[in-house]
Amino acid sequence: MFITVEGLDGSGTTTLSESLADALEDTVLTQEPSDSWYGYDIRNRMGQENSDPLIDTYLFFVDRVGHLREEIEPALDRGKTVICDRYADSTRAYQPITLHREDPRFDSSWEAKAFIEQSMAPWLREPDLTLYLQIDPEEAIGRASEDEKYESLDMLVSVEENYRALAQTQDRIETIDASMSKEAVLRDALSVARRRW
Numbered sequence: 194m195f196i197t198v199e200g201l202d203g204s205g206t207t208t209l210s211e212s213l214a215d216a217l218e219d220t221v222l223t224q225e226p227s228d229s230w231y232g233y234d235i236r237n238r239m240g241q242e243n244s245d246p247l248i249d250t251y252l253f254f255v256d257r258v259g260h261l262r263e264e265i266e267p268a269l270d271r272g273k274t275v276i277c278d279r280y281a282d283s284t285r286a287y288q289p290i291t292l293h294r295e296d297p298r299f300d301s302s303w304e305a306k307a308f309i310e311q312s313m314a315p316w317l318r319e320p321d322l323t324l325y326l327q328i329d330p331e332e333a334i335g336r337a338s339e340d341e342k343y344e345s346l347d348m349l350v351s352v353e354e355n356y357r358a359l360a361q362t363q364d365r366i367e368t369i370d371a372s373m374s375k376e377a378v379l380r381d382a383l384s385v386a387r388r389r390w
């Protein structure tokens with residue numbers, strides 16, 4: 194089973210991913226950006242206000258191809274449950290905003306979303322289950338590290354709208370209230386995962 198954990202910066206995706214990996218049997222825990230040098234480059238660029246959004250987007254694509262081929266798919270082929278802290282839905286939620294706002298070639302966020310879907314399609318494996326940690330953007334800002342260009346309130350409000358839209362159209366996405374305690378979030382996530390197994 195391929196499980197992804199998504200949400201705003203500060204929503205607790207890493208905490209839940211690690212807790213799920215501890216609670217479930219025979220799991221592989223991974224993340225995006227990955228631990229490859231592509232992922233390292235992405236993390237470095239996320240701290241730069243002036244990084245080119247189109248280059249950033251393509252780096253996310255390249256990182257995902259390597260991540261799928263070298264980590265995710267081999268683990269799934271061995272019968273493991275893969276838990277991924279962020280994946281393609283993060284690209285769908287975040288990148289259309291930066292592309293539309295900062296790249297004049299995209300006249301609307303809709304154009305940016307269409308470009309992203311078309312570009313990802315050839316090498317994308319959709320998760321079996323996505324746990325979306327929903328949280329108020331203002332609360333997320335209070336929890337976030339504030340060292341990335343994606344962590345402004347204005348940005349997170351738009352990202353949250355994109356996540357909500359995805360959750361309404363994708364049956365694989367289950368929404369969990371991330372304002373609860375860590376224990377309650379884990380309890381709800383485990384309940385959903387076992388129901389979907």
